[in-house]
Amino acid sequence: MIIGSRIHFLRQTVSTMDECRSLARTGSIEGTVVLANFQCAGRGRFQRIWLSPSGENIQASILVRPKITELPYLNMAAALAASNAATEITGLHSAIKWPNDVELAGKKLCGILIESEISGAGVDFAIIGIGLNVNLEPERHKEIKNSASSLKQFCGRYVSRSQTFHVLLKHLNHYYERIKAGESLTSEWASKLNMLGCDIQISFPGTNKPSINCRADSLNEDGSLSVRVDDGSMFTATAGEVTLRS
Ligand code: ATP
Numbered sequence: 511m512i513i514g515s516r517i518h519f520l521r522q523t524v525s526t527m528d529e530c531r532s533l534a535r536t537g538s539i540e541g542t543v544v545l546a547n548f549q550c551a552g553r554g555r556f557q558r559i560w561l562s563p564s565g566e567n568i569q570a571s572i573l574v575r576p577k578i579t580e581l582p583y584l585n586m587a588a589a590l591a592a593s594n595a596a597t598e599i600t601g602l603h604s605a606i607k608w609p610n611d612v613e614l615a616g617k618k619l620c621g622i623l624i625e626s627e628i629s630g631a632g633v634d635f636a637i638i639g640i641g642l643n644v645n646l647e648p649e650r651h652k653e654i655k656n657s658a659s660s661l662k663q664f665c666g667r668y669v670s671r672s673q674t675f676h677v678l679l680k681h682l683n684h685y686y687e688r689i690k691a692g693e694s695l696t697s698e699w700a701s702k703l704n705m706l707g708c709d710i711q712i713s714f715p716g717t718n719k720p721s722i723n724c725r726a727d728s729l730n731e732d733g734s735l736s737v738r739v740d741d742g743s744m745f746t747a748t749a750g751e752v753t754l755r756s
Contacts (some may be wrong), residue, residue, distance in 0.1 A: 512690075513572060513683035515541035522548045522564075527625060530571035532551050534627070534635040541572040541683075545675065554621050554639060555610065556715045556753075560641050561654060566673050568642040572682065575635050580689050582732040584624050585610055585749065586699035587685035588638050592620040593702060595642075595678040600665040605704035608726070609749035612642075613704065617659035619643055642678065644671050700729045705756065712737065712745075712752045717743050726754075 516539060523529050523546045530544040546569050552560035562569055569628035576584065590611045593604045596619065604612050606621055612620035623639035643660035645668060651658070661669045685695060700706075705726045713721040722745065734748045735754075747754070 511679075511683050512541040513574075513686055514543055514679040516529045517543045517545060520544065520546040520592035522550070523545065524551050525549050525553060527553065527623065527637055530573050530637045530639075531625070531626060531627075534637065540573060543570055543679065544572075545570045553649045554604055555625055555749075559622060559653075560623075561651060562643075563646070563651075563714045566639065566643075566645045566647075566671075567660070568644055568671055568678065569642050570675070570678075572638040572640070573635055574638060574686065576633055578628070578631065578633050581624075581626060581633060583685075583695045584636055585622055586695040586733060587682060587689060588622045588624070588640055589620075590685055590695065590699055590702070591678055591681035592622070592640060592642055594681045595674060596620075596661060597622060598677050598681075599669060599674050600661050602661065602664050602666050603605065604628055606702040606704075606714070608703055608705055608729075608754060609733060614659040614664050616704075617655055618654075619646070619659050619661070638682070640678070642674070644669050659696065663719065671708055678741055692693055694731065696729065699733070700707075701731065708756055710737070711755045712747050713755070714751055715753055717751075 514702045521731040526544045526546050548564035554560045589606045596604050604614050607613050610622040611618050624637035627634040645662040646660035648655050648658040727736045727738045737745050
């Protein structure tokens with residue numbers, strides 16, 4: 511098993527992503543996991559805040575050392591692993607919202623953040639960040655009460671974080687080994703996406719570019735999304751630059 515070859519458990523940290531990055535830079539082996547009971551400054555894409563009360567959820571960062579051609583599949587592996595782990599533990603079926611969320615009934619169950627360091631033509635390392643809401647009670651948090659979900663909320667009982675974590679690592683390892691074997695995860699990932707064919711709006715955080723109203727048309731092998739703009743033209747959206755609303 512590659513993923514989980516070493517597990518660092520932290521009671522509290524600023525960010526598991528930052529801890530994992532330090533370990534990566536000092537030569538930690540592939541598959542090293544940083545798991546925290548609480549992080550004071552969890553983040554999502556575009557430096558957005560990831561909120562997670564102490565002791566309720568899983569926040570983990572996983573160090574991998576992929577080839578550059580394997581990078582696009584990391585996000586897919588994480589989303590598929592989180593979705594399958596949720597089903598194995600609770601029987602619940604989730605969907606993937608492009609590009610990086612796992613949802614239950616349209617509400618975010620899991621956020622994924624991939625950060626990588628590249629030098630020359632190679633990847634030094636990549637970090638897969640996973641925030642999975644296990645026992646979160648969304649109604650207690652005004653910022654996310656209408657947009658977040660958790661396993662407990664949907665299955666109506668307390669869910670073991672440690673069991674969920676080990677099942678999550680098992681699934682992530684499965685997908686990572688498939689990536690290493692040269693397999694594409696795109697079609698399996700695409701089969702769980704919930705937005706294809708729907709009218710959406712994409713915006714470009716941190717820029718002055720205006721939002722675009724469009725229809726989600728199809729997925730490309732690298733996970734980018736082709737959309738048909740209302741004026742008839744096509745546009746390719748990549749995870750690094752857009753946010754999507756239905
Ligand atoms: P969007 O898909 O809405 O553009 P995103 O996928 O880019 O968002 P992420 O980077 O995955 O967002 O996560 C950050 C956002 O997730 C925050 O802005 C907040 O709205 C929401 N959020 C923060 N904490 C949680 C949580 N525990 N559960 C669900 N959603 C959360």
